[in-house]
Amino acid sequence: MVYTDIIIFGYVLDLPQLAMFLLVGVLIGMSKTGVSGANMIAVPILAIVFGGLKSSGLMLPILIMADFFGVSYYHRHAEYKYLWKLFPWAILGVMIGTYTGTHISDEVFRQIMGATIFTSLIVMVLLEKDKREKIPDFWWFTGFLGLLAGFTTMVGNLAGSIMALYLLSMRLPKNQFIGTAAWFFLGINLFKVPFHIWSWNSITVNSFLLDLILLPSVALGAFLGVKIVQKLPEKAFRGFIIIMTAVAAIFIMV
Template sequence: MEISSVIIVGFVVLLIGISKSAFAGALGVFAVPLLMIKFSAIEAIGLMLPLLIIADIMTVKGFWKQWDSALLKSLIPGALIGIVIANLLIDVINAEDLRYIIALICIVFAVKNILFKQIQLHILNNKVGAYIMSTLSGISSTFVHAGGPPLIIYFSAIGLAPTKFVATAAIFFAIMNLVKLIGFISLGFLTTDLVLTALTFIPLAFVGHWLGIKINNKLDKQLFLKVMNYLLLVLGGWLIFTAN
């Protein structure tokens, strides 16, 4: 592998580690476009999955049993349905259109929380909201590895505390990424070479995880939610900017 490719993959691994442990996977949206600087779209998407799973293992271990079990149970069914829908419609749904939809949702929600805090989105603060947003997360994660924004929007809407926010997102995405393995292998997106490449960057994944934990420990609930809202605004712009 060229040194430039090593640098890019290394940076992405650090980014994913920090993202998972500090910001519930929000920064993961930046990863695929960065990898596509040196890899094809299929290779970038394929390489991302084992990198995400490695980070998932570390984050789940770091936040073991600190997640909201009841909330998790309400999220998993929708996520699984979303993954199935995405795999069934992978030749029908335009991934770029999905990026624009996710981007628009991110921007509208972020602007609402930053400028119009008094407006409450009661439609999301219930089991139906959990089902809708987890399904959307499953679909967008399967297509463009952008499952974070819908989940972050839902967790922000219900005011989830930082530790439960990150821990619940960690176990949620760990389960979802393991399920996604089936589709990725059957579609030929995941190769032995890509898996071996991901495994060589495990030491950097530990560093990213450690940095993420340090960042998360310094953020109280209000500051954490404020950071997440601004991240959603940036993510929405990034998804539009990087669309073909």
């Protein structure tokens, strides 16, 4: 079947590519209002349509739009003490990722990321089974995951699972989990913008204008995410996040 190409702000897309682009907006919106792991599916879809470097620059403004939806709904539930602990490490991770991002192959990055998530996931499952209330709130634990979150969000916009592992390990209830993650990613994604514009040259006026057409689909995804989370009790939510994190790790490695 032959599809007619559509030119939007200098980008040439056929109908299936446009449909995949709109789907990315829905998935990102869902991921920012509680459906953790949906963004892991969105990242490779966008890369299929636009390629690696272009998709990285296109993804960031979409994430920020979705972050604002997440913050606007869950802002009252954020646990700010965890944000202040994470931000310095994550900022360092972003700067390291900016420098090394162009020197790491996609294959090596995916394997390292997947292995790291799986290892952390095993630790998290063991913590879930441990009935004691001891929380691994050590500086090195926060530092390692904060650094990894900053690095992976800069290199591949793939820090959602890292943050899920950290916040679940802190035993946060679902609303506090989502609210804290929303504020974290809004802050760190805004911090990444200058690096994408002036260091990687991956965000342009045209790419930003193209992203703006996804605003309705991001809003739809955010609405769907809120509705899904509302129907999940606390225990089911934690199990859902663990399963989605495992699926995301498999998806990355494959």
